[in-house]
Amino acid sequence: MGKALFWVAIFVGSLLVTRLLARKAAQRGLEAGQSGTNSPFASRKPAALRSSEQMVRCEQCGVHLPVSEAIRTGSHIWCSQEHAKLGVKSGT
Numbered sequence: 212m213g214k215a216l217f218w219v220a221i222f223v224g225s226l227l228v229t230r231l232l233a234r235k236a237a238q239r240g241l242e243a244g245q246s247g248t249n250s251p252f253a254s255r256k257p258a259a260l261r262s263s264e265q266m267v268r269c270e271q272c273g274v275h276l277p278v279s280e281a282i283r284t285g286s287h288i289w290c291s292q293e294h295a296k297l298g299v300k301s302g303t
């Protein structure tokens with residue numbers, strides 16, 4: 212009886228270990244898939260403008276400006292109040 216319990220304990224233990232490893236591998240896969248998508252401006256940022264201040268792009272006229280001078284409405288970024296009112300450029 213004691214021996215049977217011993218083998219059951221080993222079986223359950225190995226199951227838990229494989230589950231933990233599988234979960235870790237799945238988490239690692241998720242992290243790899245999410246990297247780069249959390250910052251919508253990182254990919255747009257030109258290398259030449261990568262100074263102390265982050266540069267953003269107006270969604271209306273496409274001009275680049277420092278993030279401190281940009282106007283934000285929700286997830287959109289504009290160079291001026293006028294362009295914020297105009298909204299996202301239609302067409303192209």
Ligand SMILES: [Zn+2]
Nearest residue numbers: 269272290294
């Ligand atoms: Zn603009």
